[in-house]
Amino acid sequence: MLTMMNYFPDEVLEHVFDFVTSHRDRNAVSLVCKLWYNVERFRRQQVFIGNCYAISPERLIARFPGVKALTLKGKPHFADFNLVPHDWGGYVQPWIEALARSRIGLEELRLKRMVVSDESLDVLSRSFTNFKSLVLVSCEGFTTDGLAAIAANCRFLRELDLQENEIEEKKNHWLCCFPDSCTSLVSLNFACLKEINLAALERLVARNPNLKGLKLNRAVPLEALQRILMRAPQLVDLGTGSFVLDRDPDDFETYRKLRATILKCRSIRNLSGFLEAAPRCLPAIYPICLNLSYAAGINGSELIKLIRLCGKLQRLWILDCIGDEGLEVVASTCKDLQELRVFPCHPVGAGHAAVTETGLVAISSGCPKLNSLLYYCQQMTNAALIAVAKNCPNFIRFTLCLDPINPDPVTMQPLDEGFGAIVRSSKRLQRLSLSGLFTERVFLYIGMYAEQLEMLSIAFAGESDKGMLYVLNGCKKLRKLEIRDSSFGDMALLRDVGKYETMRSLWMSSCDVTLGGCKTVAKKMPRLNVEIINENDRMKFAHEDNQKVEKMYLYRTLVGPREDAPEFVWTLEKLLFTPGGLLEDQ
């Protein structure tokens, strides 16, 4: 068979490989033999790099000179919750510079948790003539000046998607920088900005007839939304801005116009925004509800009325103000629901518990197709989790956020059995977040049953190192493990250091691992970067090895310790193998 394949001209292989699109499949193809490796690499256009420090831009370009679409991820996930210091790293600048230098025909760039500067955006906008799509998720470090450069220079821009970024907004009207000749926009999302130039926005929408996705921000009031929708009835994804009437809350005329306009928008399938919504205006969107597949943001009693119309809803993101009763309405209406995220109304501090396990059980029994859940609540029972597991065996993502160390309030038991039921019944579970009170037993279950688990988040786990070992031994497909405030120590860390090369990364903060333990990992595994984030500057590197480490982040890499680490990040390889490194204080 192999000899036969050698007689195929490369073009045939190329053609076949073009049908193989997923990253993993292409990675597998490239491992078959040298011939396939070489054919595949020249044809690969989409490259996914889950950790920007695992490889260098130069090596990326050397292997995939035809790359057109690049995804890069920077900071570890816990950076979302302020556990990673701001200047930890994750800079996109060297990537953009290298790609520009090598004259790569980059068309799409997707960045997550990276530091992006205005200069990077400027270079990006000038270096790639066919640049079409920029997606920035949870990034920071840039201002609207950078956006202005993108708007002004990317002549064929199709997509500009800004999700949850920290952007400094200058007085410029960056939207005005889109030239009149810009008519190629398909998707624009600026919901994370605070301001916008309304006039420029309306003109932009008017001259971009292919616009399918538009996510507005708070600065766009209802009156403007109505005018925009008039220009863009072809929209499929709509993120409303502020759904309130700006000037006069009793303006029926605008409401009537909005309602009429929305009736013409027959394509809207995804609806989000509603950062604030005037209840009396919501009926205007009822006509869309019938076909709605994704909704986020609407709150309160109006939501219930809306939900009753959304029989086709597949993804729903809401605040917990909806309450258990509201979730019951969802359960009885949205039979096709696949993804549900319930966020807390009052994030900080205990207080009003708006949703409980009752709501979750109701959802599970009404929506058996549910495969992705994010649920914040204050209490959960094993019985509820067991019921949910029975009703919904299709979970791919399951994130439960309870108060730490809260047991089942009815039985006062830990939640081991409940989580155990989830992992046992959802055989395709890929992502799991544990919270509440649990013991080693839950990790035993996870190790035994969660065969497809790729990402596990653990917080406030007590008990011994065995828990971590069950997971490391049992979960063969584990890629990311992040642990905070748990009592796992060196014994667990060091038992099987080879495992970490099969994973993308391991994060441990406020655990019991010591400096000595981390040094041991670094010595044994040269292809891991073991980083200690040490904000308490009184910890000296050369001090006792049995000091506990505040934050450790280790990840596999092909390019050794990074050069851009700030002072408070110690890369142990660098310090151990540099002459004098062991003795010098950081």
Next chain:
Amino acid sequence: MELQLGLALPCSNPTSKAFDLNYYGFEANKKEVDHVIGPCYTPSYEDINDIINIDNNNKRSFGQAFENSTRDRVVPRTLPLLLWNNNQPNEEDDPKDLENHSLFAANKNVGDGDGVVGWPPIKSWRKRLCHENQVDRAWNNNQMVENGYVCGGRRASNSMYVKVKMEGVVIARKVDLSQHHSFETLTDTLMDMFRKWSEACEKNSNNYKLIYQDREGDWLFAQDVPWRTFIRSVQRLKLLKSSD
């Protein structure tokens, strides 16, 4: 010097097998001492030395010291009473959350649980949004009442009194902005309020301009901004005689 601060957690069912420390061969070891102090507690340099010395001197660990009482009892992990929330550089949170000392408890009756860094795991922008929405919703009473759910939260109260001063009138008044949803109703109310004080002059709202002081201390014309912006940042009001 042993630090034995611990916030005891609700006691679990004493017959619970799951917690029987001997069941899983759990070994109480000297790590217990550190458990008591807690993972989030960042001791001083001197404390680190003390802790290391404790280990070296083989003092009894927490588990050993209290073995008799804990054998049949469930011993959930204790948490520190005091959490030192080190001022992280570039902290994104609302400054109110940057308390240096915060009380963390699993007991949900604790009100201002500013608690542990990064918990609950919600992104900063969403926390900010929730906070803003709480403040907004306090001024949209109709929504709250309908739902039977008070979204006012512990930070925003339902009423919002600000001082109002009218030019030429000695005595200032206070007005509850939560009762208003537009400038028209607000100015009408204000004119009514001050009518008593100056019967002589013609109190027509056209003769006065409403200005307000925002959070940064600047005085701005109220009519120049949308109601939403105004209501979110207004600190006090003034009515100025208009020159035309």
